[in-house]
Amino acid sequence: MSGDGIFEPVRFNGWPELKEAFLSGYLQASFILAPMAMALREQGVPIKIVYLGHRDGTAMMVHKDSNIFRIQELRGKTVAVPNRFSNQRLIMFRALKERKVPIEDVTMLEMPPPDMPATLHVKAVDAIISGEPFMAQSEMDGYGRVLFFTKDVWPNFISCVLAVHEEVIEDRRGQVQRLVDGIAKSGKWLDQKMDHRFQAAEFSAKNYYNQDPRLLRFVLSKPPDRVKYTNLRVLRKDFEEIEVLGREADILVGRAGFEDYADPSFVPDEAAIIPYRWEAPE
């Protein structure tokens, strides 16, 4: 799959495969889990986080027949998480800690997000937490119930970030800036009005996600702030919060600071971003 411009999107179905392709240099840049990018930098991989992919866009689902109605009722239960280095796992740490539930009292099982809805459907796990559209899929299909949206537990939650090899930043800075600017302008276009979100759902479902457009329209509208595509700045306070939780969760050791893993120099002025002027053909 490739775009018509200089950028070639490459889709993966699992985080381990994406990570390996990124490490090998096959990918010049990647949307990647924020804690995973930070851990790679701690391990000496020369990458920088230059922008965010989105904010929020994660939910925890339980089976509609489940007797779990509050986060503290996850004690003694099994929850599927996308990856050890996911912010979804960190939000479990944060939410359980705030409710004085020891993390050891909840079993977390790593699972690729596409596999989670089926696993919940057959009740092989008690809850699933991941990005969309897989959480919404269980809701739309009638067997999943939202336990919480991350926007309600961790406002402006960061899941995926845009990471770029340092060598690419040095040698192809202009192209990296074009990529960031394109994401910023696309995000403003998406958040401009609901019709734009529906147009994006149609296009993305067929060309990139290989999903039912109805599912993406559901994700982008119910509720409207389920996932947001503006305010994608790389901010120190957001990442230092992830650093603290990452150390508590034993996935970060504190060897890399914000200046090591982040490069906010590409972030455009939010007020100056002009959304793309594009409408889907009739």
Add this chain to the structure above:
Amino acid sequence: MKRLLVTIALTWIAVVTVLHLWLNLGTFSVRPGSRQDGPAFRVGFLPVT
């Protein structure tokens, strides 16, 4: 016999090379904005927020 084997070997190498250039490196791709316009800039993603 020796000449035949050498010919087969060279032909095999040529075919594999062409296939590699075409399928793996996109050398003969005619898509607009393809690799012929410069080095690739691949951006990985999972179809998940």
